[in-house]
Amino acid sequence: MSQFKYLELEHLLRKDIRANHFLPSGKLPSVRELCQNLGFSKATVLHALHRLEAEGLIFSKPKSGYFVKTVTPNDRLSPKRINPPAAPRDVTVPAILKDIMTRSAAFDILPTAGATNDANHLITLNRHLSKAxxxxxxxxxxxxxxxxxxxxLKDAIVTHYRHRSLNQDPSQVCITGGCQHALFISLMATCSPGDTVAVESPAFYGVLQIMEQLKLKIIEVAADPEEGLSVDDLAEKITEWPIKACIVSPNYATPTGAFMPEKARRALINLAVEKDFCIIEDDIYGDLAFPPFTAEPLKKFDPNGQVILCGSFSKSLSRDLRIGWVFGGKWHDKITQLKLVTQLSSSESIQQGLATFLEEGHYRRYLAQQVNTLKQQQRELMMLLDIHWSDNIRYTHAQGGISMWIELDESINTQRSYNKVLEQGVIMTPGSLFSASGQYKNFLRLSYIHPLTEQRQAAVKKLFSVLLG
Structure with a gap:
């Protein structure tokens, strides 16, 4: 059974439930009807239904079928999709981003609270690094x-990706100084100053920084908060403005946590082949799929070498490692040369220590625990939001990753409120940082990567007290 088949059906049913296409307590189509009408196998249909039942969206009655729960989570009120401007433009990243990064607050509204997560895996990792x-x-x-x-290390990374259904040649892997560095040299290898690059909107602000530095123009492509980049919008825009590359995060993109269905992935690759542009896949959150499934990389569906895959361990293991990678395909030699120019080489000791950590299975055992922890922390944050602000906000409910995208009333400007929030000792990531065209003024990103301690609960309350008045 293909992993993406049941995910595709799960996304379809969840979307219909959130859109109220089924009445509360209303009966879903039978397993047989779903098989016949949608072409899925019985095993695929049951797997999707069991996952929705575990999520609390539906319930089963013996010999009667599946029904929509009367009270569904507030996450069905998902943030709206915004259609960005069509024409290419230059990129200018707001100065506020530097302040956030200086305060080490990219994914923590209260970095002064410190980390309280279990550190046993880091102790083990450090032991391997010290030995190396x-x-x-x-x-x-x-x-x-x-x-x-x-x-x-290349062998260990390639072996790890086999668990996510991707096979690569280790000799075609380039180790980098993190995912940001991987994205940087991938864009350098495929584009020249003045070229136009398509980026999903909202976009990762790190990509916008790179594009500003490389003097590339951007076309922002509409992205659904649940299902990611709109291939239809991209196809329409590139008929008028040809692009050299498209940067996309198909697995739990920041800030929304969106996950692209398999149909959209295949359509994107087909479009890249037809229009001859490169896809740069940011796979930094790909390991953080919530149980029980794994997220296959977009590159798995890439028979023609149109996809460059970039990744790192910074979001899943440690920011301090500064180790990333590129599966560059036909651009491998150029990317390797750019790695030589921009970094010369990576620490041999850190690479060797990380390699043995991976080889001995420590990373996979840690991930198995970490994704459950993230899922629980996401639920706790959702519960806090529902209890206090369910009538005032909309937010995404990702099935992996570390981010939640929150929409407030259109009268609220989160960037203008940044300093007021800061006066309360809280550091917010405004939505406007994720757009080159000034979109998402009434949005913000929250992360559930840290436990929702009493201190962080108080910080969230201060945040919304300032924003909602």
């Missing part, structure tokens, strides 16, 4: 290693 540092210290101190990266 002690091995051949003089050799490592006096010589550079292969600019493209340590082959043992």
């Amino acid at each position: 540092l002690r091995s051949r210290p003089t050799q490592k101190a006096l010589y550079y290693n292969d600019s493209s990266g340590d082959m043992r």
